[in-house]
Amino acid sequence: MTTVEPVRTTDPGPSPLPAADPAAADRSAGVPLRGWLALVSVAVGTFAMVTAEQLPMGLLTPIGGAFDVSEGAAGLMVTVPGLVASAAAPLLPVLIRRTDRRAVLVGLLGLMAAANLLSVLAPSFAVLLASRFLVGISIGGFWALAAGIAVRMVPAAYVGRATAITFGGATAANVLGVPAGTLIGEFASWRAAFATVGGLGLLVVAALLVLLPSLPATEPVRLGTLAAQFRNRAVRAGVLATFLLVGGHFVAFTFVSPVLQDVSGIGQGMVGPLLLVFGAAGILGNFLAGGLVGRDVRTVITAIGLLLAAILALFPLVGTNPVGGIALLIGWGLAFGGVPVSVQTWILQSAPRDAEAATALNTSVFNLAIALGALFGGLVVNAFSLTAALWTAAAIGLLTALTVRSVGRASA
Secondary structure: OOOOOOOOOOOOOOOOOOOOOHHHHOOOOOOOHHHHHHHHHHHHHHHHHHHHHHHHHHHHHHHHHHHOOOHHHHOHHHHHHHHHHHHHHHHHHHHHOOOOHHHHHHHHHHHHHHHHHHHHHOOOHHHHHHHHHHHHHHHHHHHHHHOOHHHHHOOHHHHHHHHHHHHHHHHHHHHHHHHHHHHHHHHOOHHHHHHHHHHHHHHHHHHHHHHOOOOOOOOOOOHHHHHHHHOOHHHHHHHHHHHHHHHHHHHHHOOHHHHHHHHOOOOHHHHHHHHHHHHHHHHHHHHHHHOOHHHHHHHHHHHHHHHHHHHHHHHHHHOOOHHHHHHHHHHHHHHHHOHHHHHHHHHHHHOHHHHHHHHHHHHHHHHHHHHHHHHHHHHHHHHOOHHHHHHHHHHHHHHHHHHHHHHHHHHO
């Protein structure tokens, strides 16, 4: 196995967070209320974007039925935007160069809203996939830029708190976006769920136009800056952990709705509420991991990989009834809730001076992992079964833990 160096390597002096924007750091006063509201608006925008990407996961059954496609084929609604976002995340910051980041964020949110409107009106599955392509462009670009907004908006003393707010939108979406969309789909229709996310995007557009100040590019991201991140061994290690954890999770989670129904015998009407429970467990996992990653992020990521492997391997054995299925679902949410904060902490510690470029790279890999995980999961489901997808995801979780621990041994 090829080894890569961990966060604590010969890379000089990594710090937990990148330095604040000089203009913001010069302010002697605290952050005004408008500044905090602007950060909250960016976080809500991130929530809307990530939710838009993952929304179909809880709606595969009704959407597949509406267009007469298999659940494996319906999983392409997750694969397509993930692949597109993985390309947009590193390339868009290069293409926009010195364009005001405020204008770009607003434009990408508008594109997401329009794409969801197209999803609402889609007369065929092909048109629905085309709308998901547009969603992918907006997701990759928005998240790559939004990740660095906090650093520019506040003095250095407030960077940690502001970053937590900004990343909180993605964390909340990862654990609550799908459950909320599933509930809307159950109480109304899957088209109503897409309409709701698009409407939320328009509200955020209005908020950003009012609250967010002009954000001209301080130093354009160049292809060379992105390429340099591959030479940072600590960044490579974090990217590898991201790919394995996220990809393995989505091999199974893309099909969580049919898993709960077909494996655990839970009625379709209970899927939405149970995914909200999953989300609540994920929020708890986020806080637990967030309190530990500063001490030893490698150990936290290893533990997450092992926990996911155990839970997913047990699902076809213990989760074959509602009680077992619900218990394992809660554990699943608890484990995956710690993934975003863990891998992002690794990245920020690894490249404090190139936070925007390193985060763009990790965002690309995160979305690529979603896409490939969903695609591979669909192939496994179509060729074998839902149970096979769970076992495959468990094996990837175990591989994550073994790989991260081997990184540790290599540095000893």
